[in-house]
Amino acid sequence: MTDRKEFRDLAAPAAAHGAIDSLDLDPGVEEIALADARGRVLAERIDADLDVPGFDRASMDGYAVRARDTFGADEADPAELDLVGAVHAGEEPAVTVEPGTCAEISTGAVMPDGADAVVMVERTDVIDDDGEPPAGDSDDSGDSDGDRIAIRTSVAPGDHVMVAGADVAAGARALGPGTRLTPREIGLLSALGIETVPVRGRPRVGIVSTGDELVRPGEPLDSDRGQIYDVNSTTIAAGVEEAGGEPVLYPHAGDDYEEMERLLTRAADECDLVVSSGSTSASAVDVIYRVIEDRGELLLHGVAVKPGKPMLIGRLDQSADDDQSAGDERGESAYIGLPGYPVSALTIFRTFVAPAIREAAGQPEPRTATIEGEMAVRERYGEGRLRLMPVGVLERDEGASDGSDGKAGERGTERPLVYPVDKGSGATTSLVEADGVVAVDPDTEYLEAGEPVTVQLFSPDVRPPTLLGVGEDDPALNRLLDRLDRPRYLPVGTREGLRRLRGGLPDVAVAAGPTDRAGDAVDLGGWTREWGLIVPDGNPKGVDGLADLVDPERDLRFVNRGTDSGLRASLDAALDEVAADRGTDRRELEAAIDGFDLTVRAFESPARRVLSGDADVGLGLRATAERLGTGFRPVGTQDVRVLANPDRVGSDAIDELEAVLTAAIGGPDGDRTRPTILDDLAGYAPREE
C-alpha cells in the first residue's frame, strides 16, 4: 500500500521533460577560431563580406586575349597575336592586352586589363614571324616577349574566366544560423577570409558524485572500508562531452549538509547546469534534497519511470558574492539529480539530460542515436509506469535467420535482435552488456518476440556487436575474442551458456568439461586445457590431489567455482570417481571439504584467493597457476568446445568465427605464421579430432 501511494506521487515523464525545458541552460554565444570550429554550430548567419574571387580570374593555363580577336579562328586558320607578357598566380598584371595582342596566363592569375577571355594552352602554338613553330624550345615560356601565338580556336567573352564574385558575391548569405560546421563549411568560411566564428557555446555542466565510499580512478582503494571507484562521474562527463557540453568534475561529496551546500553552490556559480548522481546511500540524496530546497527551488522529485524514482529537477541559486561568474547576471543554475546505479544514471541522463544539453548547444540529435530492431524474446512487463528497459542488440547479417523459427534464414535485411539485460542495476558490467534502452509504455503487458522496437542507444557511437557468445570463461577464448571484430561474450559458465544457446538467442556457446545435452549445436572446434588444484607456491601444505582435499583431517580451506562452470562439472565428475572407488557418495566427500560451497566467479578467482592467503586450495587451470606463479596439482584435462547456434550457421558472423578459430588454433588448416591462441598457455593443446 505504501508503494502505491508513493507511485501516485511521482511526476509523469512528460512533466519531467517540461520541467527540464523550463530550465535555462543556454551558454550564450562564443567567438572561436575557425580552426577549432569543427562540429560547432553557428550562432548567427554569416554573410560574405567580400567577393570570391576578388578579381577576374583565369580558370585555365593559356593566353589572355580579347575574345573579339579570336572570332573565326580554327585549326586551319588560326588567329595570330603578339605576346606582350605573362601573368602568374599571385602577382599583379604588368601588361595590358591591346587589340591584336595576348598575354600568357596561369590558372588562378588576375586577368590583365583589356583581356576578356582565356584560350587554353592546348589550342595554341608559339610561332615565329612566318607562322611556323620557332626553331628553339617552344616550351621555354620564361621569357616569351616578342613571340607570336597562333590561336587555333575562337572564344567568347568570359570563356575560362571566373569573374569577381562569381563564386561568392559580397553581401550574399553564406551560411545560416544553426549550421553545424563540417569540413566543407569550414572551407567556405576560409574562402571568405573568416578567422573566427560566432558559435553556440557549450553548456558547462558541473558533475557532483555523492557518497563517502567513492574513490576516483587512479587513487588507492580500501575494500575493507567498502570503497568503490566512482563510475558515474566519468560516465556522465563523457556523456556531457558527447552531447556538446563541457563537463566540470567536482570533488566527491559525503552526506554532510554544510559540505554539500558549499559544493553545490560552487558548482552552481561556475556552471550552467549541475548534475549530481546520488550515491547508493539514501541519506546523501536526502541531504541534496534539503540543499536544493534551501538554496534554490525543487521543481520535481521522482519521475514515474523505472529507473527514475530518485530523480530530482530544480534550480540552484548562485552565491551572492558572485565574483566567479563575472558578467553573468543570471544568478542561478539548473540542477538535475540522477539515480546512483550506473546503468540507471546513464539511462536517465540519456533520456532526459542529454537532449537538454544538445538543445542548449544547438546540436542536432545524432542520426545514429537510435536503432530499429525486434524483440528476440517475449518480455513480460505491466508495472504501471514507463520502463526504460536496458537491452542488448545483436546485429544480423543477411545469412542469419531469426532463431525463433529454427528454419534456414531467408535472405534479406533482417532487423537486429533486441533482448533485455537485467543483471540488477548495480552491476557496472551491464553498462557494456546493454547497448541502450527500450521505452516500454506503462500499459504494455508484454513485448512479444519479433515485435519491432526502437532502441535508444546509450551513445551515438555505440555499435552493437555482430557476434554474441555465452558460456565458459577461458584465457585462450579471451585471445580468440581479441581476433574478432566487435564480439560480445558473456562469461555465464558452461551450463548457463548451453541453456541460453538452446533458448536460441546467442550465436555460440563455449562449453568446457562434461556437459548437458548441447542440442543440435554445431561444433566449430576447440582445444583442451589441464585443470586441477591451485596451491600456494611451493605447496607448503603438501597437497597432492583430491584425496587430500576430501580428507577431513587435513583442514584445508578450499575455494570453488560455481555450478555453472565447466571446471566445477569436471571436479564433480572426478569426485564421483573418488566416491565410487571408496564406495561412498559424492555428497559425503563434498561435505568434508571446507569451503566447497564458497564459489567465485572467474577462472582466475580461486587462484587469487589462494595467492592472497584466503584459501589453501582452489579449483583452477595449470595456465593460471603458471601465470600467477602459484603451485598446481593436476587432476585432469577437459575439452573446451565452441558450439554454434544451428540457426546461425551460414551467417557471416559464424563463418568469420569459424575461419578465425581455425587459424587461431593452428591445426592442419591453421595459419602458422601467427602465434596461436594456445601458445604459452601451459596445459593447453589443440583438440584431437
Add this chain to the structure above:
Amino acid sequence: MTDRKEFRDLAAPAAAHGAIDSLDLDPGVEEIALADARGRVLAERIDADLDVPGFDRASMDGYAVRARDTFGADEADPAELDLVGAVHAGEEPAVTVEPGTCAEISTGAVMPDGADAVVMVERTDVIDDDGEPPAGDSDDSGDSDGDRIAIRTSVAPGDHVMVAGADVAAGARALGPGTRLTPREIGLLSALGIETVPVRGRPRVGIVSTGDELVRPGEPLDSDRGQIYDVNSTTIAAGVEEAGGEPVLYPHAGDDYEEMERLLTRAADECDLVVSSGSTSASAVDVIYRVIEDRGELLLHGVAVKPGKPMLIGRLDQSADDDQSAGDERGESAYIGLPGYPVSALTIFRTFVAPAIREAAGQPEPRTATIEGEMAVRERYGEGRLRLMPVGVLERDEGASDGSDGKAGERGTERPLVYPVDKGSGATTSLVEADGVVAVDPDTEYLEAGEPVTVQLFSPDVRPPTLLGVGEDDPALNRLLDRLDRPRYLPVGTREGLRRLRGGLPDVAVAAGPTDRAGDAVDLGGWTREWGLIVPDGNPKGVDGLADLVDPERDLRFVNRGTDSGLRASLDAALDEVAADRGTDRRELEAAIDGFDLTVRAFESPARRVLSGDADVGLGLRATAERLGTGFRPVGTQDVRVLANPDRVGSDAIDELEAVLTAAIGGPDGDRTRPTILDDLAGYAPREE
C-alpha cells in the same frame, strides 16, 4: 589523341588504394588519461585487475543477518534479533553478526563478519522487549544499540548481497582491443580503477598548401595581386581531425624547389603522413613531383578517376639529422598529393585519404558516412574513367511525391533525391551546395532518373537539407531562411529559378518582378520591394531616373544585374516603357548605357561597385542603399513571390515553410510578437492580396 595516351597512363583507382595501403601511417600506441579517452580506440585488451565490488556488498538498505536466523519468519510470526550495531557505506564494519543478532546496513556498505544476507528495511520493525514498537521515534536509527528488530520475512544466504567479484572478477576480460570508448566503456574502466588507457595513436598529418597566391584566413588579402584565401588547408585539416588524425598546418609553399624541399622534409620529419594540395598552378605540382622523386619515392602519379588526375602517392625520407622525431626509427613519412580545387581535393581526400587515416587510428567508418538515395534527374556520363560526381541530396518526408511523375505522392518512406552539382570545380560554394559524391563506373553511360545510388557524404556530420529553394536573392528572403531548419537556397536568379522549378527538382522558387510562366506552381505568399538606381551618397552626378541613365550625354558608368535577375527583368520592363514613350526600341536605349552588359552577381554587388567608385550608377534596392549608406533614386516596386513545386505541396517541408512564411511576414495571420522579416528593410512591405 594526346588525351587518350595520358588516360592510358593513369593508375586504376584500385592501384591507388593499394599504393596507399602500402604506406605506413601507423602512429603506434599512446597511453592517455581516461578522461581524454572518449572516442578513442583501445590498442590492447583490458583485463580486470581487481574484483568489483572488492567486498561483499549490501545491495539494499536494511539489516545484515545470518539467513538461518530468519528461516520460517513471516508477517505473522517475525524473527526477533538483537541489533548490535550499524554499517554505513564507506566505513569498515566494527561489528560481527553472531547468531541471533543483526546489524543495520546501508546500500553499498561492507557486509559485517557473520552476516550472509540482508533483509530490506521495509520488511522489519524496531521493537521493544515486548515485541511492540517502542514508544520513542522508531526512525531514530542514529543510536540503535540495544534495540531489537522484528524480521517479517525469511531470506536465503546471499539475498540482497552482491558478493565480491560478482560484477567483474579479477582476471576477467573487460574490453577487447579495437573497442571504441563511449561513455559506457569509460564507466566500466572507471569501475576497474583505471586512470590511463593504451589507445591507438592519432596519425599526425602534415598539410602543405602550395601556391604563391594563397593567404591564410585572417590575414589581409591583396586582390590586385590575385591573392585568394587558402581553402584546402583548413578543409583538409578539419577532415583529418574528423577521421581521427591530428592535423599540422605548415606555411604555404610557393613553387621554389629549395623552399618546397625544406618544407616537405620538415613535415616528413614531424608527421606520419604529409598531404599537399596542389595550387591551381601547374608549376607548383611539378616542383612537388621533383622533390618527392629526389627526396623519397613516387609510387603513383595520376589516378584514372575524375577528379584524381593530378593525384600523387609516395614516400618522403625524413632528414638524416633527425632529432625532431626522437625515438622514431622509421626514417620516412607517407605522402599524398591532392588536386587543387576545393571540391576535388575534398573528394579525393574523402575517398582515398580519410579511410587510410581511420584505419591507422583504428577508427571504424562512421555509420553516417553514406546515404542511399535515387537520382532526381537523368545524368549522362560515359567518360571512360571512374567519376566521383559531386551531388546534392534532398531529403523527402513521407508526404512528398517524386517530382518526376507529377502525381500526388504515395505515403511511405521515400529515398532522398540526388542531383549532380557542377559549378566548375573551382567554385568554393560547390563545397556547401554538394553533400557528397556518387562514384560512377567508367562503363556507365547514363544514370537514369529514379536509379538508386549511394552517396558518400563529404562528412559523417553532413545532414542533407530538407528544403531546396532556388531563385532571386533578397535580404528579406535571407531572414526567412534563417528561420527554417536546414534549408538550402541557390540564388540563381528568378528566371533560372523558375526554369529549375519547372524541371521538378526544387521544392520552391522565389521569383521577383515580371516573370515567365510559373507553370502550376503554388504561390505561398511574398512581399514587395522598392528598386531603382543606386548612386553615391549625395548623388554627386544628379541622377534623377532612367532618363539620365539612357542619356548618352551624361557619360554615366552603370553596373547591371544579369538577365536571370528579377531586378533586371523590372529594369528591362521600365526601359520598354521609356522606349515606348519615346517611340524607340529598348535595344537602342540599352546601347546608350555605358556598362549595361557589365553584370554582377548578387543584390548588393552593384551598390558595392558604386561605393568603391567603380561605377556611377547601379541597379539595386532601396534597402541596400539604406544599409550601405548610398544614395537611391526609386524607379519601381516589384513583387517577390515564394512559389512551391506543386508535387511537393503537402510535404512537411512546404507545410513548415508556409507556416514560417506567414508568421515571418506578419500578415493578418502572422505572429506579431516577433519582428517580421520585413522590419527595418526600407522599401519592403507585405504583399497586398
